Amino acid sequence: MGAVSPLVINPSQAWDGNDGPWSSFTLGFGTPPQYVRMLISTTGYQPYVVLPDGCISSDPPDCGSRRGGLFRINGSTTWQDQGFYELGEELNLNYTGNGDFGSDTISLGLLGTGAPSVTGQIVVGIATKDFYVGSWGINPKPTNLSDFNDPQQSLLTTLKEKNLIPSLSYGYTAGARYRLKQVLGSLTLGGYDASRFAPSNLSFGFASDISRDLVVGIHSITADSLGRPLNPAELLPTPILSFIDAAVPEIWLPLAACEAFEQAFGLQWDSTTELYLVNETQHTTLLAQNASITFEIGTDTTNDQTVNIILPYASFDLEVSHPVVENATKYFPIRRAANETQYTLGRTFLQEAYLIVDYEQSNFSVNPCIFSESAQQDILPILAPYASPTDGTGASPEQPPPQPPRPARSISGGAIAGIAVAAIVVILLLFLGSFLALRRRRERASKESLHKAPTDEAQEKAELPYADAPQELHDSDNQKLELDGMEKGPQELPGSGGLKYELDGKWKPAEMSSPTPAAHELPGN
Numbered sequence: 365m366g367a368v369s370p371l372v373i374n375p376s377q378a379w380d381g382n383d384g385p386w387s388s389f390t391l392g393f394g395t396p397p398q399y400v401r402m403l404i405s406t407t408g409y410q411p412y413v414v415l416p417d418g419c420i421s422s423d424p425p426d427c428g429s430r431r432g433g434l435f436r437i438n439g440s441t442t443w444q445d446q447g448f449y450e451l452g453e454e455l456n457l458n459y460t461g462n463g464d465f466g467s468d469t470i471s472l473g474l475l476g477t478g479a480p481s482v483t484g485q486i487v488v489g490i491a492t493k494d495f496y497v498g499s500w501g502i503n504p505k506p507t508n509l510s511d512f513n514d515p516q517q518s519l520l521t522t523l524k525e526k527n528l529i530p531s532l533s534y535g536y537t538a539g540a541r542y543r544l545k546q547v548l549g550s551l552t553l554g555g556y557d558a559s560r561f562a563p564s565n566l567s568f569g570f571a572s573d574i575s576r577d578l579v580v581g582i583h584s585i586t587a588d589s590l591g592r593p594l595n596p597a598e599l600l601p602t603p604i605l606s607f608i609d610a611a612v613p614e615i616w617l618p619l620a621a622c623e624a625f626e627q628a629f630g631l632q633w634d635s636t637t638e639l640y641l642v643n644e645t646q647h648t649t650l651l652a653q654n655a656s657i658t659f660e661i662g663t664d665t666t667n668d669q670t671v672n673i674i675l676p677y678a679s680f681d682l683e684v685s686h687p688v689v690e691n692a693t694k695y696f697p698i699r700r701a702a703n704e705t706q707y708t709l710g711r712t713f714l715q716e717a718y719l720i721v722d723y724e725q726s727n728f729s730v731n732p733c734i735f736s737e738s739a740q741q742d743i744l745p746i747l748a749p750y751a752s753p754t755d756g757t758g759a760s761p762e763q764p765p766p767q768p769p770r771p772a773r774s775i776s777g778g779a780i781a782g783i784a785v786a787a788i789v790v791i792l793l794l795f796l797g798s799f800l801a802l803r804r805r806r807e808r809a810s811k812e813s814l815h816k817a818p819t820d821e822a823q824e825k826a827e828l829p830y831a832d833a834p835q836e837l838h839d840s841d842n843q844k845l846e847l848d849g850m851e852k853g854p855q856e857l858p859g860s861g862g863l864k865y866e867l868d869g870k871w872k873p874a875e876m877s878s879p880t881p882a883a884h885e886l887p888g889n
Contacts, residue, residue, distance in 0.1 A: 368530045370555025370745050371480075371523065373472060375548040376401045379541055380432050382496045383613040384682035384697065386711060387539030387549030388432060391500060392471030393487055394440025399474060400433035400498055403711075404536060404551060405611035406578065406719070408453050408501020409518045410486045411470065412463065418491040424686060432497040437489060443468045444484075446509050451490065453501075453611060456705045461492025465509060470519060480528050486516045493687050499611055502553070504532045504723050505574070520553065520723075524748075529554030532723040533746040537561070538610060538714040542678035543735045550718075558742040561718035561731035564671035568663050570726040578608040578721065578728055580709070581665040585621065587628050589655045599624040599657070603665035604707050608719060608730070612710040613682070614697040622700050629655070631696050639684060642694040650677055650696075659713065661730060673732055679715045724748050 379385035380401050388401040393413055400413055413435040419427035428434045437443050445466045453459065468487045473479025486507050490498070504524075506515035523529045535556025539549030550557050571579040585600040587593070601620045617625075625631055629650060631640045642650065655677045662670040685692040697712045721728040 367745070368527050368554070370743050371472070371529050371553040372557075372741075372743060373479075373551040373553065374477070375539065375550070377548065379546075380430075380497045381613070382430065382685045382688065383695075384684075384711070385541045386497070386613070387541075388497065389500065389549070389551060390474060392469075392474070392481070393435050394437075394468050395442040396440075397469070397471045397475070397481075398433075398435050398439060399471075400435060402432060402498040402500040403610075404538070404549070405453065405499040405501045405503075405609075406536065406721070407503060407575075407609050407611050408499055409503040409505040409520075410465075410488045410507055411498065411500045411519070412451070412453075412488050412490045412495050413498045415464065415489040415491055418493070430496075430686075435487075435489060435498075437464070437466070440468055442483070443487075449509065451488070451492070451495075453499075454494070454609075457612060457616070457708070459492075459494040461490055461494055463488035463490050465507075467516070480523070480526075482519065482522050482526065485519050485522060495611075501611075502534055502536075502551075523553060530745045531748040533721060535560075535718065535720045536610065536714070537718040537733055538711045540679065540715040540733070540735070542676075542681070544737055547735055552743060555743055555745040556718075556720045558744050559734070559736075559739040561733050564729060564731045566663070566669055566671050566729060568728050568730065570728070576607045576705075578719075579605050580608060580661045580730060581663060581667065582606050582707075582709075583660040583662055583665065583670055585617075585657060585659055587655050587657045589653045594628040594655060596624050596628060599628060604704065605665060606707040606709050608709045608713070610711050610714055610719075612708060613712060614699045614708075614710050615712055616699045616701040616706045616708040616710070618707070619700050622698055625696070625698055629653075629696065633700070637684070637688055638699070639688070640696040640698060641684075641689075642696055644694075647681075647694050650681070653677065659709075671730060671732070673713065673717045673730065675713070675716050679712060682712070720746075722746055 376388045376390040380388040392399045414431045451461045469483045470485045471481040504518045504520040506517045535552045570577040634641045659673045684695045718731045
């Protein structure tokens with residue numbers, strides 16, 4: 365078998381989102397496929413697809429299109445429902461919502477493009493507006509909806525097992541609408557596009573927290589306007605560790621850093637939306653200022669090796685709309701973090717940074733993007749470690765050499781005689797022990813016969829009575845999604861339950877608790 369090439373996912377050519385123009389990607393769900401546009405989530409490991417229940421009467425008439433398109437479960441002949449569970453992404457950033465979990469066929473591109481389709485993949489239908497446009501989780505962690513013995517593998521893992529990509533890896537950048545003639549996003553599974561970045565030659569290891577694995581140290585954030593430092597020029601008083609997360613748009617920073625941004629750019633925090641909204645007068649001033657903001661990042665907060673990612677003001681010049689605000693409004697995409705678990709570099713950062721992640725070797729790199737009209741796509745694979753030439757990856761074998769067998773040893777005649785004597789002694793001891801145990805058992809039985817035997821009523825108390833037994837899980841195949849009709853606030857699917865993470869080997873299943881308790885019964889007599 366020849367070498368397996370990386371899989372290039374073509375962008376949709378559209379710019380989606382209610383919190384900025386973001387380059388989206390098209391996926392098809394179900395049979396026949398229903399095509400929707402999705403944003404990339406480097407944190408998630410399932411696709412979140414918006415259901416019709418995500419658009420209510422108070423939403424704009426084009427709500428479905430604004431949300432990237434809708435998936436109708438009853439329009440797919442291959443949908444297998446698995447119940448409602450709480451969404452597990454971005455809980456630390458106070459994102460909320462429930463999802464209808466099921467399995468279905470996923471097509472990685474439009475018909476006629478030659479893109480592959482895979483069956484039996486976990487798909488999550490959502491209504492909550494916290495994830496306004498559907499998201500495609502490209503993390504390879506598996507999902508477990510019942511117990512740890514039945515993990516549902518991720519889409520990335522399925523592609524690797526089917527030899528459709530050479531490794532559990534990807535290269536991604538969010539795209540930049542303000543660059544050249546609107547530069548679209550780029551996603552390569554099993555490799556990367558070398559034409560999109562300048563190599564930083566800095567490798568980052570995964571963090572120990574599997575829910576926040578892509579962590580970098582931000583050494584400094586500085587700002588200048590036309591080569592002159594702003595006041596203050598240093599926007600990050602103290603170095604921090606921050607998580608790279610394409611699922612969210614903003615950059616979440618400590619309060620002291622946000623206050624430095626406020627002073628340097630004249631920003632005002634809106635307590636209702638918890639955003640930095642920008643009016644037209646202020647927007648004109650910021651455009652004229654034309655500042656550049658440099659993020660100096662390293663593997664931690666003290667390492668001398670760093671890479672600079674420079675963001676022009678245009679990358680912060682975003683717009684937020686319904687349902688966050690009634691009318692489209694400019695905003696500056698930084699957020700006040702309540703604590704260090706919220707420090708995040710979101711999609712705003714990834715407009716100017718190219719991210720390469722290798723899950724099989726637990727490392728990643730962050731590289732400054734290159735924007736060139738003459739650039740030609742240069743797709744390179746990331747090979748799996750210990751791959752053999754026959755496994756379809758095309759990698760050379762890197763298996764460590766096998767250990768030589770230990771030489772056999774013969775047993776001497778004296779040793780054989782000693783073993784025989786020991787065996788006879790052991791047999792005699794076992795016989796004597798059995799005789800004594802049998803005599804004690806007979807004596808105990810004669811004594812117990814003098815006592816009254818337990819009644820049937822006492823025996824029945826060992827099992828829970830029917831009225832107190834826990835309820836069985838209900839079948840949710842025909843459960844209708846019902847939404848609160850309030851005009852504001854996220855719309856959610858019914859259900860509850862917490863998402864838990866459990867490790868099992870290198871890639872571990874994430875277990876989701878059921879919205880109703882599972883039944884546990886004592887065995888009958």
